[in-house]
Amino acid sequence: MPRSKETLPYTISGAPWATIAVMGVTGAGKSTFIQTASGSADVEVGHSLESCFNDTHKSETEVLEGIARWLEDSYLHKRKLQGVIYLHRIDNPRMEGSALRNLRMFRKLCGEDPLRNVILATTFWDKVSGQVGEEREAELRVKPEFWGSMIQRGxxxxxxxDRDSALKIMELLLPNNPLPLEIQLELVDQSKNLVETAAGKSVNEELNRLEKIHKDQLQQIKEEYYLAIQEKDKELQEHLEDAQRKIDRDLDKIHRQQEQLRAERRAEDRRRKNELDFQFQRIQSLSTTNLSEPLGNSDDLQDISFNDLVGKIRANEIKIRPEDRDKVEKIIQDAEKRDDLSSSRKRKAKGTAKVLVRILQVAVPVLSLTFLGVPIFLPDYTQFMGTD
Incomplete structure (x- = not known):
C-alpha cells in the first residue's frame, strides 16, 4: 500500500506501492486489521462466525490453493511482498487444532529467509486480562513449535x-527488502505442482495422518460393534453406528482434499502438455516460413563472419523458448567483448563465426541450436568401435 494521508501520519511524494499480505485463521481479525489500518469503511468486517474472507467452510487444501494462486500470479507480475502480517487471537487459551496446522502451513509457505519480513501480531487484547495475555504471548515467543524458531529467524x-498500533505494524514492514516466498519460487522458478511444494506436502502429510487415525478408529468401532452384537446391546450398537457415520463423513472430506491435490497436479500436467503441443505446432508453422536457412556443415563456417551468423541466429530466434533466447543473446553480448571480436572489423572477418558456435554448443540445448540454424557437431564414435 502507498504511504498516504489516509494510512500514515506523513506522506512521501512518489513513493512506490508496497504489497503486504495479512494472514491468519478464520476470526483472527484480518478484516478488522485491514479496515483499521486503511481507515476505509469499504472493507467489510465479519461480525459472525462466517469469515468475510470466505474461508470458514473451505478446507485447508482450498485455502492453500487460493493463497498459492494469488502469490504465484503476483510473482509472475514482478510483485514481491514487502512483508506478511500473521494474526493470532490472544484470547485463545491454547495453540492447537486448526491454528497449529495453519501455522505449520504458513511456515512452509514462507520458507526460511522471508521470515525476517514477517510480523506476528496478537489480536483481541480487550478479551483477556493483561496478565493472562502476557503469559500467553510469552508462551508463543518461547516455544519453537509456536513462534520461537520464527523469531530466531527474524x-x-x-x-x-488500535489504529496507532496498526500503522506502527505497517511501518515496521515498509523498510524491508521485498523477498519472494518459498512457494512462489517453487511454483514459478522451479515449475512445481502445488502438491510438490513444501506447503503442499505439509497439507498432504497431515491428510494422510488424519486418514490413518480415522481408519484405526473405524477398525476399533467394528471390533466393538461385533462384541455389542454378541452381547445384544442395542444401545451400544446405535452409538457405534453414529460414531462410524461421523468418521465416514470425516474420511470422505479427507479423500476429497487428497483428490483435489492430485487433480491439481493432473490439471497442471495437462496444461504443460497442451503448452508443449502448442509450441511444437508453432515451430512447425514457423519452419515453413523459411525465416533463415540453416548452415550446412562445419565447412560453411570458414566463409561466414561472426556478424553474419548473429544475423542468421536472430532471424530464427522466434522459434525457440524465451529462456533460451535470453541465454543466446547474453552469449552474443559476452562474445562481442572478447579480444578477438572486440571491433566491428574483426566481427566482419570470415571464419569468426566459429568462435560463437563453440560457445553456443556448450551452453544452449541441441534442439534450440537446430532451430537457430547453428550446425551440430556430434562426436566421432567410430574410434571406439572395433573392426570385424
Whole structure:
C-alpha cells in the first residue's frame, strides 16, 4: 500500500506501492486489521462466525490453493511482498487444532529467509486480562513449535489493539527488502505442482495422518460393534453406528482434499502438455516460413563472419523458448567483448563465426541450436568401435 494521508501520519511524494499480505485463521481479525489500518469503511468486517474472507467452510487444501494462486500470479507480475502480517487471537487459551496446522502451513509457505519480513501480531487484547495475555504471548515467543524458531529467524512480535498500533505494524514492514516466498519460487522458478511444494506436502502429510487415525478408529468401532452384537446391546450398537457415520463423513472430506491435490497436479500436467503441443505446432508453422536457412556443415563456417551468423541466429530466434533466447543473446553480448571480436572489423572477418558456435554448443540445448540454424557437431564414435 502507498504511504498516504489516509494510512500514515506523513506522506512521501512518489513513493512506490508496497504489497503486504495479512494472514491468519478464520476470526483472527484480518478484516478488522485491514479496515483499521486503511481507515476505509469499504472493507467489510465479519461480525459472525462466517469469515468475510470466505474461508470458514473451505478446507485447508482450498485455502492453500487460493493463497498459492494469488502469490504465484503476483510473482509472475514482478510483485514481491514487502512483508506478511500473521494474526493470532490472544484470547485463545491454547495453540492447537486448526491454528497449529495453519501455522505449520504458513511456515512452509514462507520458507526460511522471508521470515525476517514477517510480523506476528496478537489480536483481541480487550478479551483477556493483561496478565493472562502476557503469559500467553510469552508462551508463543518461547516455544519453537509456536513462534520461537520464527523469531530466531527474524520475525517480530507485536500487538494489534488500535489504529496507532496498526500503522506502527505497517511501518515496521515498509523498510524491508521485498523477498519472494518459498512457494512462489517453487511454483514459478522451479515449475512445481502445488502438491510438490513444501506447503503442499505439509497439507498432504497431515491428510494422510488424519486418514490413518480415522481408519484405526473405524477398525476399533467394528471390533466393538461385533462384541455389542454378541452381547445384544442395542444401545451400544446405535452409538457405534453414529460414531462410524461421523468418521465416514470425516474420511470422505479427507479423500476429497487428497483428490483435489492430485487433480491439481493432473490439471497442471495437462496444461504443460497442451503448452508443449502448442509450441511444437508453432515451430512447425514457423519452419515453413523459411525465416533463415540453416548452415550446412562445419565447412560453411570458414566463409561466414561472426556478424553474419548473429544475423542468421536472430532471424530464427522466434522459434525457440524465451529462456533460451535470453541465454543466446547474453552469449552474443559476452562474445562481442572478447579480444578477438572486440571491433566491428574483426566481427566482419570470415571464419569468426566459429568462435560463437563453440560457445553456443556448450551452453544452449541441441534442439534450440537446430532451430537457430547453428550446425551440430556430434562426436566421432567410430574410434571406439572395433573392426570385424
Amino acid at each position: 520475525s517480530q512480535v507485536t500487538r494489534f489493539t
